Amino acid sequence: MTASYEVPAGVPVEEAEFAGLLPATRRALLHRLATGQAEGRTPSLVGAVMRDGQMVWSAGRGDVGGEVPGADTQYRIGSITKTLVAVLVMRLRDEGLLGLDDRLGKHLDAPEGGDATIAQLLSHTSGLAAETGGPWWERTDGALRPELADIFGERPQRHVAGRLHHYSNPGFALLGALVERLRGEGWYEVLRREVLEPIGMERTTLAPRAPHAEGWAVHPWADVLLPEPAVDTGRMAPAGQLWSTAADLCRFAAFLSNGDDRVLTAATLAEMRAPETEPQGPDWSGAYGLGLQLTRRDGRLLFGHTGSMPGFVGTLWVSPEEEAAAVVLSNLQSLFNTPAITADLLRTVAEHEPRIPQPWRPLADADTALLELTGPWYWGAAPFTLRLGAGRALRLAPLGGAGRGAAFRAEDDGTWTGLDGYYAGETLTVVRGADGAVSHLDIGTFVFTREPYEAGGAVPGGVDTSGWR
Incomplete structure (x- = not known):
C-alpha cells in the first residue's frame, strides 16, 4: 500500500506529487538537487528517482519559460540516445538478422568501420575516431554531412579494431544507418514504433x-547567459539527437532494469550490462558494455549513460542492488557534474530508505534430479556449494569466500551456461556413471567431486592410491 503524506508548507506541489518516499528523504533529495543547481550555476535542473518500476x-529548480521545470519538461539528452x-x-540480433560478431561490412556498405564487429561498435572498441571531420558536428547543421x-575526417581509423576502448560518435552514426538498412526506414521511426x-x-x-x-552557456566569470544552437545533426543524430524528459527516462530505467518482452528480454539487457571493455580511469571504477556505461559509486555498481549536447x-x-534509478537533466553548456548528482540521489534513497527485499518463497516445484545436485562439491580439496534457484538455475559459491563462483543458466540440452565471473560462457555438465548416478560436475574441464580428491577416476591425472596421509 502506498503511503500518503501531507505536503509540507513551502514545498511545490509538483515536487510532492509522488508519495512513495518519506518526507525526510524527499527533502534530502531536494537539497542535493538545489545545491547542485546553485553551485553549478545552472539555468535549470530536473531530477527524478525511479524505484520498483515507478x-x-x-523536482525541478531554475526557470524554463518563466516556470519551474518538471518531470514532463523536455531536455536534450545527448549520448543517452546511444543506449x-x-x-x-540488440533487437535485430535477437531476431537473427545480425550477429554481434558480424563485421559491419556484412550488412552495410560503410565508407569506414566496415571491418569492425557490431559488438565493437556498440562498445566503442571499433578504433574509429571520436569525432567527425570538421566542423564540430554538435553545433552545425547535418546538411553539411548528407552521406x-x-x-569522417582524414584519419577515421585511429586504432586497430578491438584493441582498446576509444569513444566514437561516428560509430553510432553507423549503427543508426545499420538499423535503417535492415529495417528499411528511418532509425527514429523504428525507435518510436519498436521501443518508445x-x-x-x-x-x-x-x-x-x-x-x-x-x-545555454554560462559565462565563466559572470552570471550571464548565451544561447546555444539546437540543430538537426542529420546522419549523426543516432549519437546524440534525442530530446526527452525525466519521467520518460524513469520509464526507460524501469525497462533497462527488468526488461519487457515486447522490446527486449531481461536476459538480453543483462548481456548489454556485461563489461565489453577494460575498466576505465586510474581507479578502475568504470567500463562500457553494449551501449551502456558502467560505473562504481559509493560501493554500488551502476549502469546507464551520460549525455551532453x-x-x-x-x-x-540505474542501481540493480537498490532496484532504483536516478535521472538528472540540465540546460547548461558545461561538463557540469550531473553524474555525481545523479549518483548522490541514488545514495540518498538507499541510505534513508534501504530497499526492503521481497518475501522469501519456496520454489513452485522441485525436480528430485536437481535437488540431488545441491550441496557441497570439491574442486580438488577446495570446498564449494551448489544451490538451486528458480527456473532450474544453479549458483556455485566457494566456502570461505576464496574461489571462483558463478551463476548458471539452464539450457534445453540439460547443461548449464555460466553467467558471470571466470565461468561466464562456460558449460556446466552433470556427468553420470553407467548406473545413472551422478559421478561429478564438469565446468570447462574443471572437475568437481563430492569428496576432496575423490577416488574413482573422475579427477584428471588420477588420485594417489595410498590416499590421504
Missing part, C-alpha cells in the same frame, strides 16, 4: 516539443 520523486539505438541493434562518407511506444515514452522525440528547455547535460544511472 517514478517516486521528481536507445543499442536497444534497436555517411561525409561524417511500447514503453510509454511519449515525450521522447527527435525535435523538441513544448514544454522544453533552451540550451551544446547547452545540455544529462545522466541516467
Whole structure:
C-alpha cells in the first residue's frame, strides 16, 4: 500500500506529487538537487528517482519559460540516445538478422568501420575516431554531412579494431544507418514504433516539443547567459539527437532494469550490462558494455549513460542492488557534474530508505534430479556449494569466500551456461556413471567431486592410491 503524506508548507506541489518516499528523504533529495543547481550555476535542473518500476520523486529548480521545470519538461539528452539505438541493434540480433560478431561490412556498405564487429561498435572498441571531420558536428547543421562518407575526417581509423576502448560518435552514426538498412526506414521511426511506444515514452522525440528547455552557456566569470544552437545533426543524430524528459527516462530505467518482452528480454539487457571493455580511469571504477556505461559509486555498481549536447547535460544511472534509478537533466553548456548528482540521489534513497527485499518463497516445484545436485562439491580439496534457484538455475559459491563462483543458466540440452565471473560462457555438465548416478560436475574441464580428491577416476591425472596421509 502506498503511503500518503501531507505536503509540507513551502514545498511545490509538483515536487510532492509522488508519495512513495518519506518526507525526510524527499527533502534530502531536494537539497542535493538545489545545491547542485546553485553551485553549478545552472539555468535549470530536473531530477527524478525511479524505484520498483515507478517514478517516486521528481523536482525541478531554475526557470524554463518563466516556470519551474518538471518531470514532463523536455531536455536534450545527448549520448543517452546511444543506449536507445543499442536497444534497436540488440533487437535485430535477437531476431537473427545480425550477429554481434558480424563485421559491419556484412550488412552495410560503410565508407569506414566496415571491418569492425557490431559488438565493437556498440562498445566503442571499433578504433574509429571520436569525432567527425570538421566542423564540430554538435553545433552545425547535418546538411553539411548528407552521406555517411561525409561524417569522417582524414584519419577515421585511429586504432586497430578491438584493441582498446576509444569513444566514437561516428560509430553510432553507423549503427543508426545499420538499423535503417535492415529495417528499411528511418532509425527514429523504428525507435518510436519498436521501443518508445511500447514503453510509454511519449515525450521522447527527435525535435523538441513544448514544454522544453533552451540550451545555454554560462559565462565563466559572470552570471550571464548565451544561447546555444539546437540543430538537426542529420546522419549523426543516432549519437546524440534525442530530446526527452525525466519521467520518460524513469520509464526507460524501469525497462533497462527488468526488461519487457515486447522490446527486449531481461536476459538480453543483462548481456548489454556485461563489461565489453577494460575498466576505465586510474581507479578502475568504470567500463562500457553494449551501449551502456558502467560505473562504481559509493560501493554500488551502476549502469546507464551520460549525455551532453551544446547547452545540455544529462545522466541516467540505474542501481540493480537498490532496484532504483536516478535521472538528472540540465540546460547548461558545461561538463557540469550531473553524474555525481545523479549518483548522490541514488545514495540518498538507499541510505534513508534501504530497499526492503521481497518475501522469501519456496520454489513452485522441485525436480528430485536437481535437488540431488545441491550441496557441497570439491574442486580438488577446495570446498564449494551448489544451490538451486528458480527456473532450474544453479549458483556455485566457494566456502570461505576464496574461489571462483558463478551463476548458471539452464539450457534445453540439460547443461548449464555460466553467467558471470571466470565461468561466464562456460558449460556446466552433470556427468553420470553407467548406473545413472551422478559421478561429478564438469565446468570447462574443471572437475568437481563430492569428496576432496575423490577416488574413482573422475579427477584428471588420477588420485594417489595410498590416499590421504
